[in-house]
Amino acid sequence: MVRYRVRGGNALRGTAFIQGAKNAVLPMIGAALLAAKGRTVLRNVPIIEDVRRAIELAEAVGAYVELHESERTLVIDASRLTSAVLPAEIARRFRGSVLFTPALLHRLGEAIVEGVGGCNLGSRNLDFHYLGYKRLGAIVDEGETVIHVKASGLTGATLYLDTPSHTGTENLIMAAALAKGTTVIENAALEPEVLDVIDMLTKMGARISGGGTGFITVEGVDELHAVEHTVMPDRLDAGVFAMAAAITGGELSLVGTGLDLGVVRYKLEQMGVEFARQGAVLHVRCEGPLRPINIITDTYPGFATDLQSPMMTVAALADGNSYIHERIFDGRFALAAELNKMGANVEVEGSRAVVRGRTPLTGTEVTAHDLRSGIALVLAGLAAKGETVIESGYLIDRGHAHLAARMRALGADITREISER
Ligand SMILES: CC(=O)N[C@H]1[C@@H](OP(=O)(O)OP(=O)(O)OC[C@H]2O[C@@H](n3ccc(=O)[nH]c3=O)[C@H](O)[C@@H]2O)O[C@H](CO)[C@@H](O)[C@@H]1O
Ligand SMILES: C=C(OP(=O)(O)O)C(=O)O
Incomplete structure (x- = not known):
């Protein structure tokens, strides 16, 4: 059994190397x-x-x-x-x-x-x-x-x-x-x-x-x-690192050939995150409080369903009510209950969710039900008070390479553990 242990509170700073897709x-x-x-x-x-x-x-x-x-x-x-x-x-x-x-x-x-x-x-x-x-x-x-x-x-x-x-x-x-x-x-x-x-x-x-x-x-x-x-760079991995900078009040340079975040960038900009392209590097930072957002997932070029869960974490940390409409999958809100265990206020009805922010998050033991709810809980852990333990880390490892090492290099307090269970 793989688990991730995250102690929140550190702003992420530095250069994040985005993996292949x-x-x-x-x-x-x-x-x-x-x-x-x-x-x-x-x-x-x-x-x-x-x-x-x-x-x-x-x-x-x-x-x-x-x-x-x-x-x-x-x-x-x-x-x-x-x-x-x-x-x-x-x-x-x-x-x-x-x-x-x-x-x-x-x-x-x-x-x-x-x-x-x-x-x-x-x-x-x-x-x-x-x-x-x-x-x-x-x-x-x-x-x-x-x-x-x-x-x-x-x-x-x-x-x-x-x-x-x-x-x-x-x-x-x-x-x-x-x-x-x-x-x-x-x-x-x-x-x-x-x-x-x-x-x-x-x-x-x-x-x-x-x-x-x-x-x-x-x-x-x-x-x-x-x-x-x-292989082209992974826009989902890049989106997660941009969100990590946003919720920790950090500043990251994202490196990955031809990186293009598309609509995710525009949504994060609406929330108050700043992006700047410096040649081949995409710079992201966030200083002020986050504003709430409306998200409708769709096939490309719409908002990618795979970033809906991480975005729910960001929304929980924004000042005001955010609205999420999931249109690709009929069972992609398992994250809500886990975020609520950490103090969030997410209400789900059918394919729609209302995220009432901002609620302070507190670390606890939570369950990753799939890859992206797993990475969304890592994000929540980075912004939470205390320690968040996320199982099963295998689901996160399905899609994100060397996550703990890459985030630690940026200042995060995160470890990946393997136990017998
Ligand atoms: C390995 C891979 O690339 N996975 C991605 C791929 O999954 P995947 O290719 O499985 O996703 P699809 O685009 O096929 O599925 C999207 C929706 O279409 C429905 N559908 C799909 C095929 C079909 O034959 N019949 C049908 O009804 C599915 O039930 C689902 O509701 O695209 C998803 C949507 O962008 C992403 O979340 C996944 O990360
Ligand atoms: C849904 C996902 O992957 P897969 O299609 O491989 O299950 C994902 O990457 O979020």
């Missing part, structure tokens, strides 16, 4: 398995638990993988894939396991998905993925726990997503990349991580146009080759 590297590991020859090199890989699980899963299907931790570099040789089974004990531990299906389909003619994990956020359907594979010519047997997808070659088709699913778009692009003929994906996701995956696939030889427009066209090719690619 979790939600880009996971599909890229899946994409690397599409190359039947050569070695793929991924750089700026975040050293997070989800990446470790993705490596285990790639090895389970026969790929050779080297993780060079201090270089944050992953080398993947998928020339010999030996198993189409995504075993439950690994696949159920992270969402990214779903991104291995297209490579197994193309390389081995089938994928046996024994489970898909990820944060527990209410319904997390995969119907767009499976309907899309069917439209491309696959046979999908959906058993109670195991899903079997089979195809002896896919053929391009027009696909439509009811909502622009992030991993759904990535999976269907990967499936279409080696299909015969043209595929059009309508209502495709616009997230920057999806565009980074398209960049990598394009280098691999895929013919993809329309990324970022909502209408993606993929002209199938016969093969894809191994390439080197640098």
Whole structure:
């Protein structure tokens, strides 16, 4: 059992190094398995638990993988894939396991998905993925726990997503990349991580146009080759560090190539946080009291649902009532009860929450129900009086690399502990 222990009260100051993006590297590991020859090199890989699980899963299907931790570099040789089974004990531990299906389909003619994990956020359907594979010519047997997808070659088709699913778009692009003929994906996701995956696939030889427009066209090719690619910076990790500066009255320089916080920056600015771009560095500081805010989560370029929980912590520390409307997931307010244990006043009704601030927070034992509620509780701990203990730290480690070390370097009093339990 991993737990984080945070003693609040220190302002965070210094340079925060933003990790590579979790939600880009996971599909890229899946994409690397599409190359039947050569070695793929991924750089700026975040050293997070989800990446470790993705490596285990790639090895389970026969790929050779080297993780060079201090270089944050992953080398993947998928020339010999030996198993189409995504075993439950690994696949159920992270969402990214779903991104291995297209490579197994193309390389081995089938994928046996024994489970898909990820944060527990209410319904997390995969119907767009499976309907899309069917439209491309696959046979999908959906058993109670195991899903079997089979195809002896896919053929391009027009696909439509009811909502622009992030991993759904990535999976269907990967499936279409080696299909015969043209595929059009309508209502495709616009997230920057999806565009980074398209960049990598394009280098691999895929013919993809329309990324970022909502209408993606993929002209199938016969093969894809191994390439080197640098993973984009993690805007969620960056958002959390900006919020840490905001709630502790600190001042941070965020370093991460081409970092763009988008709407999160504008929302924090409305709350009184100051940002300044100095060349490649994004400077963030906050001196005065925080103002309340209204947030509506949405697909990109809307406010990212993954930053909704951390923003709830910031709202609890703002003077006045903030309003949050969660529109992506139907079960993403588990944080409210934990924040309330620390003295916050958050009231949830359906998909909406009212956060009545500012309430002084006091450290106590709290539970991370998912990755982002975990990091939101770390933020609360940084601003609370006394000591906050957060379990399970594993959920935080799924998505944030070396969190305690990076925050300690900025002046935070935070430790990561491992116990037998
Ligand atoms: C590994 C990864 O990249 N995870 C991200 C990805 O998850 P993920 O790709 O799983 O999220 P989706 O965009 O697919 O899901 C969003 C919503 O669409 C619904 N839906 C989705 C697919 C489908 O086939 N049918 C369906 O109904 C889901 O139930 C959910 O309510 O995008 C989410 C939304 O930005 C982020 O919170 C996750 O961090
Ligand atoms: C929901 C998240 O991740 P996943 O889709 O991997 O569960 C997240 O990163 O907040």
